[in-house]
Amino acid sequence: MSAVALQQDVAAGADRVRERIAGACERAGRDPASVTLVAVSKGQPAEAVAAAREAGIRHFGENRIQEAIPKIEQATGAGVEATWHLVGHLQSNKARAAANAFDVIHSVDSARLLRRLDAAAPAPRDVLLQVNVAAEPQKEGVAPEEVEGLVVAARGAANLRVRGLMTIAPIAGDAEDVRPVFRALRLLAERFSLPELSMGMTDDFEVAIEEGATLVRVGRAIFGERKP
Numbered sequence: 001m002s003a004v005a006l007q008q009d010v011a012a013g014a015d016r017v018r019e020r021i022a023g024a025c026e027r028a029g030r031d032p033a034s035v036t037l038v039a040v041s042k043g044q045p046a047e048a049v050a051a052a053r054e055a056g057i058r059h060f061g062e063n064r065i066q067e068a069i070p071k072i073e074q075a076t077g078a079g080v081e082a083t084w085h086l087v088g089h090l091q092s093n094k095a096r097a098a099a100n101a102f103d104v105i106h107s108v109d110s111a112r113l114l115r116r117l118d119a120a121a122p123a124p125r126d127v128l129l130q131v132n133v134a135a136e137p138q139k140e141g142v143a144p145e146e147v148e149g150l151v152v153a154a155r156g157a158a159n160l161r162v163r164g165l166m167t168i169a170p171i172a173g174d175a176e177d178v179r180p181v182f183r184a185l186r187l188l189a190e191r192f193s194l195p196e197l198s199m200g201m202t203d204d205f206e207v208a209i210e211e212g213a214t215l216v217r218v219g220r221a222i223f224g225e226r227k228p
Helices: 003-029 048-053 067-077 092-101 112-122 144-155 175-191 203-208
Strands: 036-040 060-061 081-086 104-108 125-130 161-164 197-198 215-218
Touching: 003 036, 003 197, 003 203, 048 067, 060 067, 067 081, 067 092, 081 092, 092 112, 104 112, 104 175, 112 125, 112 144, 112 161, 125 144, 144 161, 144 175, 161 175, 175 197, 175 203, 197 215, 203 215
Parallel strands: 036 060, 036 215, 060 081, 081 104, 104 125, 125 161, 161 197
Antiparallel strands: none
């Protein structure tokens, strides 16, 4: 695909997503500015990131350290100014690399990982705590009843700012089916006075916004299907 075609496709996808965000905010009586669009660029080249940045997107999410670091370096070297979010599972032995590469880490799910990130962070880093609200055995995240202990540990970190909670909802044929998951995360965040809610992806982010999402992680609706 030519650079011009890539730019046009990504810009069109970004516009459609922003329209959907605006519609969800209108239904919920919210200001669209209260929702941050995180473009998940997993599987996409640095050129697609540059095209999205040109289309007005500033926040980008990556899932894997080994893919993300060279992409971040390439995009930065090409003059792309962005805020980078780690939205995938993070092993504690990769905490140093993550703390150096990312501005925001969404997937903190243990006190051990908190300690390693805190020790490795070269500057204060924003973190979100991942909660497995639906108790899916194949997914990462702490159980809702374990959130309090993790919040206490995060608030005791010197170089981390715990900003909120994150969840990945179950795959559902109808996004309405996962509304209770998003609502439960919002209630948990309110309990601990945490302002940020990272929830909602391409197939369900509108329902997530209606339930209070402040960060939505959208890839396919912006970039199309991931490259093999």
